[in-house]
Amino acid sequence: QVKIPVTQAGIKAIEEATYHGVNINATVCFTVPQSLAVAEAVERGLKRREAEGLPVSDMRPVCTIMVGRLDDWIKIIAKKEGIIVTPGDMDWAGIACIKKAYQIYSERKYRTRLLAAAIRHHMHWSELIGGDLIITIPYEWQVLFNKSDIEVKERMNNPVAPEIIDSLYSHFDDFRKAYDEKGLSVEEFDYFGATRRTLRGFIASYHDLQALVRDFMIPDPDK
Numbered sequence: 001q002v003k004i005p006v007t008q009a010g011i012k013a014i015e016e017a018t019y020h021g022v023n024i025n026a027t028v029c030f031t032v033p034q035s036l037a038v039a040e041a042v043e044r045g046l047k048r049r050e051a052e053g054l055p056v057s058d059m060r061p062v063c064t065i066m067v068g069r070l071d072d073w074i075k076i077i078a079k080k081e082g083i084i085v086t087p088g089d090m091d092w093a094g095i096a097c098i099k100k101a102y103q104i105y106s107e108r109k110y111r112t113r114l115l116a117a118a119i120r121h122h123m124h125w126s127e128l129i130g131g132d133l134i135i136t137i138p139y140e141w142q143v144l145f146n147k148s149d150i151e152v153k154e155r156m157n158n159p160v161a162p163e164i165i166d167s168l169y170s171h172f173d174d175f176r177k178a179y180d181e182k183g184l185s186v187e188e189f190d191y192f193g194a195t196r197r198t199l200r201g202f203i204a205s206y207h208d209l210q211a212l213v214r215d216f217m218i219p220d221p222d223k
Helices: 008-019 032-051 065-082 088-109 141-145 162-171 173-179 187-190 193-217
Strands: 001-005 024-027 062-067 113-117
Touching: 001 008, 001 187, 008 024, 008 032, 008 187, 024 032, 032 062, 032 088, 032 173, 062 065, 062 088, 065 088, 065 113, 065 173, 065 193, 088 113, 088 162, 088 173, 141 187, 173 193, 187 193
Parallel strands: 001 024, 024 062, 062 113
Antiparallel strands: none
């Protein structure tokens, strides 16, 4: 499986990789329009394979929605712009988007499977129970969930409360972009705040790794 970021160039790569029989995991994705662009790109790739008589039964494409990182971004906007909303509303941003994407995926019978990532609180697990999707749960969170008294029951089909959606929708332009099916064009994916913030974090981690290797290869003589 190959990870491909959901950027403008990434959408093209997703279609081509799928066409060539590569199982993709679309990542650096936070929004409904990004996840739909991924599903459509995968469908184009699969249909091209089918038209040429190539197998698709063993294809397992995945689209990751980083639910917690969307929450993070909304909270950063609130802090920068001095926006006050009902406590807890911002913790629903990622859940609202993945639930909406999941509903659309089901209705359109996309062959891509959704994956929830970037856990920040128990609702990033508990609100998705019962869904035909993947959740990447870090070990520390899984231990907490196992110890908790949170009832394990189906919640995937429970809609996010309308008043929470209305609150996020009215206060945050970037939530509207994330939640609306056509809130972002493919050309705008690269400029969405959560995208830039995540890619900067990934690049910083790469430089940290380089520094670690450098210090191992050439220990600092001053220390």
